[in-house]
Amino acid sequence: MSSTASKPARTHAQTGPEAADWAERLRVANINPRTGLATDYLNHFNEAVMLLEMIPDMPECAEDFLTWSPLSYAEHFTASNFKARDLAIEAYEKADPNVRARFDHITQTLHSILTAVGTAMREVEKDQTRIKLAEQATLWVQPLIAACGGIIHGGADADVETIMAN
Numbered sequence: 001m002s003s004t005a006s007k008p009a010r011t012h013a014q015t016g017p018e019a020a021d022w023a024e025r026l027r028v029a030n031i032n033p034r035t036g037l038a039t040d041y042l043n044h045f046n047e048a049v050m051l052l053e054m055i056p057d058m059p060e061c062a063e064d065f066l067t068w069s070p071l072s073y074a075e076h077f078t079a080s081n082f083k084a085r086d087l088a089i090e091a092y093e094k095a096d097p098n099v100r101a102r103f104d105h106i107t108q109t110l111h112s113i114l115t116a117v118g119t120a121m122r123e124v125e126k127d128q129t130r131i132k133l134a135e136q137a138t139l140w141v142q143p144l145i146a147a148c149g150g151i152i153h154g155g156a157d158a159d160v161e162t163i164m165a166n
Helices: 014-030 039-054 059-065 071-081 085-094 096-124 127-152 160-165
Strands: none
Touching: 014 085, 039 059, 039 071, 039 096, 039 127, 059 096, 059 127, 071 085, 096 127
16 A cells, blocks of 8 residues: 555645544545545446446447446536535545546546447447457456555555556
8 A cells, every 4th residue: 555545635734633524524425535535436437337248138238338428537426416526526636646646547548448449339230249349348447447446445556557467
């Protein structure tokens, strides 16, 4: 675990009771106080995976997957019913820049993969090809979603290149 992942997400001005109050607000809102990130954002990617996993049994679900579109962290929470959505966005903005950069790198990779798979699915006509694309995409994205979860929970640094090589 990196040392930055163990510090509560807060501005430099917060100390003592302010920092404790901030951490408690995050904890109550289901936002990790150490990282300032919420697992609710992973639902954005889990939705895409769920649709991809349905395609082998129901190829017509490819059309549903094609309606999925990338959302940034702030866009996801702005559009969500998450009770503390404004707090989630604020905590993300105040999160340690190194933690946020690692997290953003992986989420951008997820968006790139899912967008490329969508583009490829639009270009092919055979259900079997869409099924193969869906199966391969699922294998690529699930470890990346897990890596995002690790970052959210303050785990060890995630290396996208290592994850994708396995």
